Amino acid sequence: MNSSREQILSRVNAALAPLAQRAALPDWDREMVILRQAQGLTDAWPLFAERMKAVNGTPLTSVAELVALLEKNNWKHGYCDPALWPSLAAAFPAGFTVETTYDRTRLDDYSFGITAAAGAIAETGTLVISDRGTSSRLGALAPWVHIVVLRRNQIYHDIPAAIAALPQDPNVIWITGPSKTADVEGILIEGVHGPGKQIALLVD
Amino acid sequence: MNLAHRQLPGADKRVQLMATCLCDAFYADVARATVEVLEHLGCQVEFPEGQTCCGQPAFNGGDWPASRRVVRHTVKTFAGDLPVIVPSGSCAAMMFHGALLEFEKEPDLPEVQQLAHRTWELADFIVNALGVKTWPGKFDATIALHRACHTRGTKTCDSAVALLTSIPGIKLVTVGEVEQCCGFGGTFSVSFPNVSASMGELKLEHIRAAKPDLLVSPDMSCMMHLGGLAEKEGHPIKIQHVAQVLRDALKNAGLL
Amino acid sequence: MATQLIDQFAKNLAADTQAAVYDGSKKGHEKRTKLLFDTYADPNRLRELAGEIKQHVIENLDTFLPAVEAKLQSNGVKVHWASSAEDACAAVLGIMQARGDKKIVKSKTMVSEEIELEHYLDKHGIETLETDLGEFIVQIDHDHPSHIVKPIIHKNRREIAKSFEREGLGAYNDDPETITRRARQFLRHKYLAADVALTGANFVSVESGRMVIVTNEGNSRFCLAGTKCHIALIGIEKLVPHDRDLGLLLNLLGRSATAQQLTVYTEFISGPKSAGQPDGPEEMHVVFVDNGRTDVLASECKEILRCIRCGACLNVCPVYRQASGHAYRSVYPGPVGAVLSPLLAGKKFPELADLPKASSLCGACNEVCPVNIPIPDLLLRLREKGKREGAKLAAAGTPPMGAWSLLASQPAAWKTALFGGKIINYLPTKWLPIPPLRAWEAKRTLPEWKGGEFRSWFRNRKVGAVAPNRPDRKPESKEGR
Ligand code: SF4
Numbered sequence: 001m002n003s004s005r006e007q008i009l010s011r012v013n014a015a016l017a018p019l020a021q022r023a024a025l026p027d028w029d030r031e032m033v034i035l036r037q038a039q040g041l042t043d044a045w046p047l048f049a050e051r052m053k054a055v056n057g058t059p060l061t062s063v064a065e066l067v068a069l070l071e072k073n074n075w076k077h078g079y080c081d082p083a084l085w086p087s088l089a090a091a092f093p094a095g096f097t098v099e100t101t102y103d104r105t106r107l108d109d110y111s112f113g114i115t116a117a118a119g120a121i122a123e124t125g126t127l128v129i130s131d132r133g134t135s136s137r138l139g140a141l142a143p144w145v146h147i148v149v150l151r152r153n154q155i156y157h158d159i160p161a162a163i164a165a166l167p168q169d170p171n172v173i174w175i176t177g178p179s180k181t182a183d184v185e186g187i188l189i190e191g192v193h194g195p196g197k198q199i200a201l202l203v204d
Numbered sequence: 205m206n207l208a209h210r211q212l213p214g215a216d217k218r219v220q221l222m223a224t225c226l227c228d229a230f231y232a233d234v235a236r237a238t239v240e241v242l243e244h245l246g247c248q249v250e251f252p253e254g255q256t257c258c259g260q261p262a263f264n265g266g267d268w269p270a271s272r273r274v275v276r277h278t279v280k281t282f283a284g285d286l287p288v289i290v291p292s293g294s295c296a297a298m299m300f301h302g303a304l305l306e307f308e309k310e311p312d313l314p315e316v317q318q319l320a321h322r323t324w325e326l327a328d329f330i331v332n333a334l335g336v337k338t339w340p341g342k343f344d345a346t347i348a349l350h351r352a353c354h355t356r357g358t359k360t361c362d363s364a365v366a367l368l369t370s371i372p373g374i375k376l377v378t379v380g381e382v383e384q385c386c387g388f389g390g391t392f393s394v395s396f397p398n399v400s401a402s403m404g405e406l407k408l409e410h411i412r413a414a415k416p417d418l419l420v421s422p423d424m425s426c427m428m429h430l431g432g433l434a435e436k437e438g439h440p441i442k443i444q445h446v447a448q449v450l451r452d453a454l455k456n457a458g459l460l
Numbered sequence: 461m462a463t464q465l466i467d468q469f470a471k472n473l474a475a476d477t478q479a480a481v482y483d484g485s486k487k488g489h490e491k492r493t494k495l496l497f498d499t500y501a502d503p504n505r506l507r508e509l510a511g512e513i514k515q516h517v518i519e520n521l522d523t524f525l526p527a528v529e530a531k532l533q534s535n536g537v538k539v540h541w542a543s544s545a546e547d548a549c550a551a552v553l554g555i556m557q558a559r560g561d562k563k564i565v566k567s568k569t570m571v572s573e574e575i576e577l578e579h580y581l582d583k584h585g586i587e588t589l590e591t592d593l594g595e596f597i598v599q600i601d602h603d604h605p606s607h608i609v610k611p612i613i614h615k616n617r618r619e620i621a622k623s624f625e626r627e628g629l630g631a632y633n634d635d636p637e638t639i640t641r642r643a644r645q646f647l648r649h650k651y652l653a654a655d656v657a658l659t660g661a662n663f664v665s666v667e668s669g670r671m672v673i674v675t676n677e678g679n680s681r682f683c684l685a686g687t688k689c690h691i692a693l694i695g696i697e698k699l700v701p702h703d704r705d706l707g708l709l710l711n712l713l714g715r716s717a718t719a720q721q722l723t724v725y726t727e728f729i730s731g732p733k734s735a736g737q738p739d740g741p742e743e744m745h746v747v748f749v750d751n752g753r754t755d756v757l758a759s760e761c762k763e764i765l766r767c768i769r770c771g772a773c774l775n776v777c778p779v780y781r782q783a784s785g786h787a788y789r790s791v792y793p794g795p796v797g798a799v800l801s802p803l804l805a806g807k808k809f810p811e812l813a814d815l816p817k818a819s820s821l822c823g824a825c826n827e828v829c830p831v832n833i834p835i836p837d838l839l840l841r842l843r844e845k846g847k848r849e850g851a852k853l854a855a856a857g858t859p860p861m862g863a864w865s866l867l868a869s870q871p872a873a874w875k876t877a878l879f880g881g882k883i884i885n886y887l888p889t890k891w892l893p894i895p896p897l898r899a900w901e902a903k904r905t906l907p908e909w910k911g912g913e914f915r916s917w918f919r920n921r922k923v924g925a926v927a928p929n930r931p932d933r934k935p936e937s938k939e940g941r
Contacts, residue, residue, distance in 0.1 A: 008543050011754035019519060022520055028509050055720075135738075136739055137684070137737065138739045159710065170535070176722045179678035181677050185636060229881060254871040273869050389822065392821070394896045396820075431907065
């Protein structure tokens, strides 16, 4: 395998040697890629909520709303991050089964999963989750409904800000709306492998 | 697109006309209209008799040595420092972009660059070199402008739109999918006859849907392809070059 | 006269396949344009910038590759190198055999198609399952993807429903939602039963060693939640200098590929899962793949290595729309493929030398490309190469230019020909021994030959007589006419 390494690097060197000069790295202003609406915001939640709806996501501002939505659709069995459950449990009436350990052998039992946000991006309606901050990758992915618990001060205004603040974490994911495909005749279908419903729950 | 062609005319407005092989063979009136339009603007038009073709067919076909032979001839024929005006977006682009590509490693690149620097497509020249932004006269017609592909990245179409829409009587309609090619593509039209014709059909559909009285093009090759297709299927369409419309507008108002 | 292979393919393409490809690509293009121009005042400046960043990367791979290797290693990633397709396949197999693994779930990677990994692993008793819905359908049909981003753009729902029925995924039902749900149900258990997640990567940041993978379906995420080992096959050109460059490139990729501001799942992966995380790979490997890329780097077409595989150039290309992806006989179709495929073919260049001919050189591809690749210029360079090397496939249908160029460099002969050409006004072209003329007239009429008429008009007119109203003359002269 080492021979491949040396071979590749020496071929790269040979290919670049004849260049009289190398293309310079351009400097660019981060404002260029930022959407106009995102500039100069004080509270980022309204923009976040608007943009999240635009990608068919569901922004909610109270646990009661969440519970009502889950009840209405008969999504009664779920998973919740053990660190979050104590603060949410009181709002969930009898009839709900919520587990705080995700059992992968019973993948199909869970209709919702509640996990914690590592951030959010207002201009795109994006939720950020990370390995260290999310109790279970599967719990945040496999159930039909994924609820991310978010605080206002976690919302970045724009993509460059969210990139500058990428946490030291081996796995950070930006989620922009529910899982989707248009592979069959270009028709949009939501909920392919991941959630068909993506919810942001603001808790402050 | 390399927009090296920025040499302005002198006070005497002497220019050279590169009529292109398609005008030489088929579109004599387009070349004539170009001369009349330029002279109306006070230009002194010279026509170097030795001119033939810009070298594009061989360049596009991959035979660069053959193309370079023709370009070298063209460089010789258009020696001097006058602006060279071409009533064709693609032949102009051949001179200020294509030729530079095939001469990249040739010792006589500087001579080709010298010509590239003074080659202008007609509408671009009128607006951006002569500073003429509106056109007088009269031309009663609903027209559609074909955005010839080789004018991408140049100011030709914007210039043509500015001039045409300023002519009293002209109504410009928009055509669907303007970014799509008409399907000519030089030798592509004969080595890909089916795809080429299908592309042309789609273009004609869009044009017909816009219901213009007249299709106007800054390039003869697209005119030849689209006009030929439409005629072959028995529903000819009326097509004119930008230069012809500018000239006829003057004539209609007795300005020429 | 012989026509080009891709033209023949287009002519023989089934009408519904042609319609599917045409509609799919046209819609893709229209949505992209709308979103890009609705959001940004000057998207072209963004495309140029992104192109400059990627050009900087490919021209500095000599320093970037060792730098990113060191970074990845310090992040706990094992780095492998593969100079050929064989080496790349062997690297994957080696990793799996060392772990005793047997099953792969695969998220869409073009490199794996390029190296024909599935076939190789199959021979060595390893099962590979595609998880992207489109790729899954391609796999069960033993078909090939026909678009970089929309692999089954050429299929309709009825064909897919039949395939699902045949594979035991339920009774015939061609409702796209039902098809999707059935795939969801089938695949989700497969992720958990697999040993290895195989992915590509859209970008790797040299600065942080973060690799970025984007998917809409969430399949790559599921691969990386269900398995214990992650192998990423990455072309050596996929690097970006800094994390901040991703801000620009992700914006352009989502918009160009699928007309989204951001793709649904954008994953930044810099190593195996964190200690407290119950799900996901404990081991992570990156295989940097050359497989012809260093030849491209040494060629005059190195700009094609900027490509971020968004598929926008396919969607806008009139030839792709007519001919479909399979016409290109290679992993990468459309304008990008017409440049990249013959180059990656190396010694087999002559077998794909006709691809660069499949273009009217209209330049629409360059106009949409998020990294501003001058595709028409590169096609022209490859046409020149094909001609210089005497590639037969490239020559088909192209009239020889030698005699023409002699004619066009001798004014006297040229003028004679202009006069003599009049014959085409009087003789039916089928009597003339000029194949290109006949090919022209099969589809179109020719305008009347007017050879030399302009020249004689210009010579014979009285200068000034035709331009009485020159601005330098006094307006009164009009009355005097
Ligand atoms: S060449 Fe440009 S437009 Fe085509 S796939 Fe690559 S990045 Fe996209």
